[in-house]
Amino acid sequence: MSTDTDYDDIRGVFGIDFRTADKLYQGLLLASAAFFFVLIMFPIYWMLQSSLKTREARRAVTWLPSAESLTFEHYDVLFSSDVGLYLFNSAVVTLGTIVCVVAVSLVAGYGLARLNFGHKENFARFLLFGYMFSPIVLGLPLYLIWQEIGLLNTRVGLIIALTAISMPFSVWLMWKYIQTIPEAMEESAWVAGASRWQAFRDVIIPQTQPAIIAAALFAFALAWNDFTFAQILLPRNEATTFAPGIFRLINQGYGAPWGDALAASMLTTVPPLLFAYFLQSYLLKGFQIRSL
Amino acid sequence: MTVTLDNVTRVFGDGSDAVVAVDGIDLTIDDGEFVTLVGPSGCGKTTTLRCVSGLDTPSDGTITFGDRDVTDLPAQQRDIALLFQDIALYPHMSVRDNMAYGLKIAGVPKKERYEKVADAAELLQITEQLDKSPASLSGGQQQRVALGRSLVRDPTVFLFDEPMSDLDAKLKRELRPVVEQVTEEIGCPVLYVTHDQEEAMTLSDRVAVMNDGELEQVGTPKEVYDNPHTEFVASFIGQPTTQLFDGELRESDDGFTVAFAGEEYRVERPDDDLGAHAGGPIRVGIRPQYIDVVDDPSDGVAATHLLDEPLGDETHSFFETDVGEVTVVTHADFVGAKDEYGLVVDPDQLMLFDSQTGEQIGTSTAVREKKYAPSA
Amino acid sequence: MAGKTVEREGTPRFSLDRIPVDTETLLGIGTIIPVILLYLIISIIPVGFAVWASLHEIPLLNPEWTWTGAGNYAEVFRVERFWGALGRGVVFMIGSTLLQLVVGLWMALTLNRITRGQRIITAVVFTAYLIPTVVVSLLALFMFDTFYGVFHVMGSEWLSIWGTQEFALGQTDLAMPILIIVGSWKFSVFITIFTLAQLRSIPQRFYEAAKVCGANKWDMFRDVTLPRIQGVILVAVLLRSIFMFNKFDLIWILTQGGPGYATTTLPVLAYREAFEASNYGLANAMAVVMFLFLAAGGIAYFKAFNPSDEVET
Numbered sequence: 001m002s003t004d005t006d007y008d009d010i011r012g013v014f015g016i017d018f019r020t021a022d023k024l025y026q027g028l029l030l031a032s033a034a035f036f037f038v039l040i041m042f043p044i045y046w047m048l049q050s051s052l053k054t055r056e057a058r059r060a061v062t063w064l065p066s067a068e069s070l071t072f073e074h075y076d077v078l079f080s081s082d083v084g085l086y087l088f089n090s091a092v093v094t095l096g097t098i099v100c101v102v103a104v105s106l107v108a109g110y111g112l113a114r115l116n117f118g119h120k121e122n123f124a125r126f127l128l129f130g131y132m133f134s135p136i137v138l139g140l141p142l143y144l145i146w147q148e149i150g151l152l153n154t155r156v157g158l159i160i161a162l163t164a165i166s167m168p169f170s171v172w173l174m175w176k177y178i179q180t181i182p183e184a185m186e187e188s189a190w191v192a193g194a195s196r197w198q199a200f201r202d203v204i205i206p207q208t209q210p211a212i213i214a215a216a217l218f219a220f221a222l223a224w225n226d227f228t229f230a231q232i233l234l235p236r237n238e239a240t241t242f243a244p245g246i247f248r249l250i251n252q253g254y255g256a257p258w259g260d261a262l263a264a265s266m267l268t269t270v271p272p273l274l275f276a277y278f279l280q281s282y283l284l285k286g287f288q289i290r291s292l
Numbered sequence: 293m294t295v296t297l298d299n300v301t302r303v304f305g306d307g308s309d310a311v312v313a314v315d316g317i318d319l320t321i322d323d324g325e326f327v328t329l330v331g332p333s334g335c336g337k338t339t340t341l342r343c344v345s346g347l348d349t350p351s352d353g354t355i356t357f358g359d360r361d362v363t364d365l366p367a368q369q370r371d372i373a374l375l376f377q378d379i380a381l382y383p384h385m386s387v388r389d390n391m392a393y394g395l396k397i398a399g400v401p402k403k404e405r406y407e408k409v410a411d412a413a414e415l416l417q418i419t420e421q422l423d424k425s426p427a428s429l430s431g432g433q434q435q436r437v438a439l440g441r442s443l444v445r446d447p448t449v450f451l452f453d454e455p456m457s458d459l460d461a462k463l464k465r466e467l468r469p470v471v472e473q474v475t476e477e478i479g480c481p482v483l484y485v486t487h488d489q490e491e492a493m494t495l496s497d498r499v500a501v502m503n504d505g506e507l508e509q510v511g512t513p514k515e516v517y518d519n520p521h522t523e524f525v526a527s528f529i530g531q532p533t534t535q536l537f538d539g540e541l542r543e544s545d546d547g548f549t550v551a552f553a554g555e556e557y558r559v560e561r562p563d564d565d566l567g568a569h570a571g572g573p574i575r576v577g578i579r580p581q582y583i584d585v586v587d588d589p590s591d592g593v594a595a596t597h598l599l600d601e602p603l604g605d606e607t608h609s610f611f612e613t614d615v616g617e618v619t620v621v622t623h624a625d626f627v628g629a630k631d632e633y634g635l636v637v638d639p640d641q642l643m644l645f646d647s648q649t650g651e652q653i654g655t656s657t658a659v660r661e662k663k664y665a666p667s668a
Numbered sequence: 669m670a671g672k673t674v675e676r677e678g679t680p681r682f683s684l685d686r687i688p689v690d691t692e693t694l695l696g697i698g699t700i701i702p703v704i705l706l707y708l709i710i711s712i713i714p715v716g717f718a719v720w721a722s723l724h725e726i727p728l729l730n731p732e733w734t735w736t737g738a739g740n741y742a743e744v745f746r747v748e749r750f751w752g753a754l755g756r757g758v759v760f761m762i763g764s765t766l767l768q769l770v771v772g773l774w775m776a777l778t779l780n781r782i783t784r785g786q787r788i789i790t791a792v793v794f795t796a797y798l799i800p801t802v803v804v805s806l807l808a809l810f811m812f813d814t815f816y817g818v819f820h821v822m823g824s825e826w827l828s829i830w831g832t833q834e835f836a837l838g839q840t841d842l843a844m845p846i847l848i849i850v851g852s853w854k855f856s857v858f859i860t861i862f863t864l865a866q867l868r869s870i871p872q873r874f875y876e877a878a879k880v881c882g883a884n885k886w887d888m889f890r891d892v893t894l895p896r897i898q899g900v901i902l903v904a905v906l907l908r909s910i911f912m913f914n915k916f917d918l919i920w921i922l923t924q925g926g927p928g929y930a931t932t933t934l935p936v937l938a939y940r941e942a943f944e945a946s947n948y949g950l951a952n953a954m955a956v957v958m959f960l961f962l963a964a965g966g967i968a969y970f971k972a973f974n975p976s977d978e979v980e981t
Binding site for chain 3: 347367369374376378384394
């Protein structure tokens with residue numbers, strides 16, 4: 001026979017009964033979510049509303065632009081002036097980086113996952129070591145090398161640099177993901193007469209879509225965000241991307257054109273926001289590390 | 293202590309999307325009784341179990357443990373044990389710590405905890421595994437550990453959620469007596485959920501057959517087998533399945549006959565239910581074990597032999613007839629030769645069902661009892 | 669996993685029978701050649717260059733290399749600003765990582781359990797990480813600006829932490845904390861993403877089994893959740909520490925290492941040494957020392973915690 005337990009002894013956290021504890025928990029969850037929402041959205045919101053104000057209106061630190069001070073003039077920056085060019089360069093570089101990163105890491109990831117050769121783990125770990133170097137250290141040597149090869153001030157040059165930086169992470173991602181695809185799938189393609197390349201193209205690539213998107217997102221974050229490498233490898237103004245460009249803009253002394261800068265900044269925030277909303281599950285999938 | 297389910301209902305969603313997973317279940321489980329909820333996937337048995345466990349709350353109805361109303365009580369406070377299909381042993385704890393977990397939460401001192409674990413491990417024959425991690429055990433061993441985890445807590449109610457679904461046939465047969473042993477040892481009410489009717493029949497004191505959210509029948513395994521209350525129960529319980537046909541009930545001066553597949557048989561039922569259905573269509577069921585195969589196709593239902601499945605101690609033979617495919621359990625040496633045969637039915641074993649409600653008309657056991665009743 | 673490749677028709681058209689090399693190995697290495705090449709250009713060669721340069725004296729304006737051997741290294745340790753910068757670097761690293769860990773973890777736990785508006789709040793949180801650091805820094809500069817800044821107003825008028833004319837980032841005792849907070853606004857989400865991915869993979873069954881055993885929310889967190897995420901947390905903390913220690917763009921844009929040297933960490937110091945003091949060789953020596961510091965720390969970390977074991981599920 002079972003012992004008689006005093007059921008009221010079993011209690012929730014801090015000795016509160018379970019129903020109340022549950023309610024408190026739910027309350028805490030909501031409060032936390034609200035807190036984080038405000039914490040992150042507030043600066044973004046501030047950026048948005050400030051970019052829609054005229055310069056004078058900004059002096060008065062208010063929550064919303066008033067009817068008169070509401071203006072879209074700063075968004076002209078996209079079409080006029082250097083900023084538009086900077087954004088365009090950023091877009092080109094980012095796109096290029098994404099394509100290269102996906103292509104290279106797919107192939108490398110496949111090799112690591114499927115083909116038998118030694119020291120794979122060590123190779124991958126070795127790649128990770130590269131992150132330990134501060135970019136400014138690599139800066140000047142890179143500058144000199146790029147100058148030698150003639151890639152200085154070219155977008156292609158920056159794309160190569162950024163692709164290289166993304167490598168360790170995305171290769172690791174692809175490798176681990178492809179490992180989860182059963183070999184039986186390729187094998188049935190081989191049995192049907194496909195070559196290794198065909199099987200790779202028709203079986204592996206469609207199946208790695210989540211990892212591809214995750215790698216692309218990661219490459220996007222890296223390239224869109226990059227300041228240091230663009231600063232070093234694209235010293236000439238016309239060629240530079242958004243990050244160093246806007247920095248120079250702000251730093252040109254007094255009367256920093258906040259309106260333009262904020263408007264341009266808003267524009268660079270929109271793609272991330274969209275990706276974060278629509279592709280969040282891929283970001284999570286990509287960051288699921290199983291072992292180091 | 294008796295577990296009582298009174299009109300337990302569970303509805304998911306609302307408005308036009310509402311899905312009634314469990315519809316007014318009434319069930320009692322006495323102390324020491326082993327009751328199995330059995331039915332096809334999606335019939336609501338797992339949902340019912342979760343309501344009893346406290347992991348889910350019924351939309352209507354009550355659940356009581358003895359005189360305690362536990363309907364709204366959270367799972368932590370019900371003092372139950374629950375065995376999952378996918379086991380859920382903590383990979384980062386040793387087997388011993390896994391088994392001791394419930395006691396640890398209850399605040400039992402370490403020495404006592406480990407003593408109880410040792411006792412349970414001995415009963416379950418897993419003493420060797422105590423220091424290992426769950427990942428290194430086989431599926432069957434893991435289930436024993438899970439059983440041990442529950443055994444150690446000496447719960448007031450023991451619940452099982454399809455624990456053997458992931459195991460192969462051999463393991464299932466090995467584990468069944470262990471389950472019986474453990475539940476007997478604890479002696480509390482047991483509610484077991486499965487879709488495997490063989491498991492239900494071999495383990496239970498009583499079987500509760502569920503379909504589409506409703507209880508079709510509750511009874512001992514023998515009752516459910518011999519006297520199914522509905523067509524569904526007849527076809528769900530028993531292997532191979534009850535063979536069902538469309539037929540007609542005819543009334544004449546001599547009595548009642550049922551006609552199907554071109555044959556006509558006399559039937560009797562002690563109650564007068566037959567009268568209400570006379571002249572109309574009915575469903576006729578017969579278990580494959582009660583069909584005989586004769587060489588003359590004009591004797592009984594004409595059938596063409598399709599194939600045999602020899603099982604060693606008996607054979608399952610498949611025949612094609614005018615009313616569809618029929619399965620017959622034949623003797624172990626039967627070989628069909630794809631020929632023409634006749635299928636003869638034992639009229640005393642016929643089960644009759646209302647063609648609309650599926651309910652059994654009369655009780656077939658009564659007929660048998662008349663014939664096989666022990667001499668006074 | 670099969671080690672032998674099956675003999676079949678229609679496999680690689682070229683035959684390497686004459687070369688005693690396994691086709692598979694060759695193909696395998698072939699797939700990673702692009703990666704190796706890139707890595708060579710972006711890491712190995714520049715690092716080699718940097719190490720070589722660290723052994724010389726190189727005034728940037730007149731790029732003549734004078735061999736000094738270990739001279740730069742000796743000077744590195746003598747330079748008092750070096751130790752200060754190292755210290756500040758460590759402060760920045762630890763302060764940032766801790767704050768990011770706490771906030772990031774809290775966000776992950778919240779995102780995992782919230783039901784209403786989960787998509788939106790997750791999108792909002794992820795956005796913070798995807799916004800370029802430059803934008804975050806500029807926005808911070810704007811919001812702390814003495815003329816236009818909302819934080820400036822809040823800090824000076826509402827909370828009186830600093831005077832109405834004082835630029836918050838120009839205050840010696842405020843600059844570093846503000847840096848840490850601004851950086852963490854974005855980088856906490858790094859920890860959140862890693863942790864959330866792991867949290868979502870914990871099957872509900874484990875919690876249910878614990879509930880049945882009588883566990884309350886705290887028991888479940890301690891016995892089910894925590895063991896599953898500690899591996900990921902260890903890895904994420906390591907990565908964040910390295911990245912924070914090496915961080916340059918955030919600090920440079922916000923304070924340029926000031927006021928004075930209040931926020932000059934090692935990367936900033938190296939940069940200044942190279943481009944302002946025109947002492948390129950010394951700067952590289954500093955960079956090498958930074959790397960060795962991190963490498964030593966990394967090895968010690970691995971020995972102490974062994975994250976690779978923990979993460980296997």
